[in-house]
Amino acid sequence: MTAAERDGTLSAVSFDLSVWALPSGATPDDVREAVRRCREGRHVDHHPDPRVVGFYRAITAAYPDRPAGPGTPWEVAPLHAAADHVGMSLFATCEDQVLLDIERLAGEHDLMLFDVQDGSVYPPPARVRS
Numbered sequence: 787m788t789a790a791e792r793d794g795t796l797s798a799v800s801f802d803l804s805v806w807a808l809p810s811g812a813t814p815d816d817v818r819e820a821v822r823r824c825r826e827g828r829h830v831d832h833h834p835d836p837r838v839v840g841f842y843r844a845i846t847a848a849y850p851d852r853p854a855g856p857g858t859p860w861e862v863a864p865l866h867a868a869a870d871h872v873g874m875s876l877f878a879t880c881e882d883q884v885l886l887d888i889e890r891l892a893g894e895h896d897l898m899l900f901d902v903q904d905g906s907v908y909p910p911p912a913r914v915r916s
Contacts, residue, residue: 804821805838805872805874806820806899807838818900821900829868834867844894846865861876896910
């Protein structure tokens, strides 16, 4: 979860997203409920979901967060990685390709994407086609 998700505020210079590993059949409301629980400090207590681990490894291979180097898209680094989600605060000026890569990798790893700015939830493409 990003800092903005935790305190409910948005930075004028960041764009915040998170990806969530929820059970098959999860709805956008289920994602919003998971975000709400996380904001309240209530987290799942289990091993990291392999989908989250795979996403984190893939996104940080393309855009390292430890350390975040010059030209990084991350306003806050390292990324917030939990058992069931990864929170990302990006500079609002980051390249569109970064957002496209996040969306693509979320789909490849069967994760639902949560847009902190407006509360939108985007299911993986495979779920949309079903």
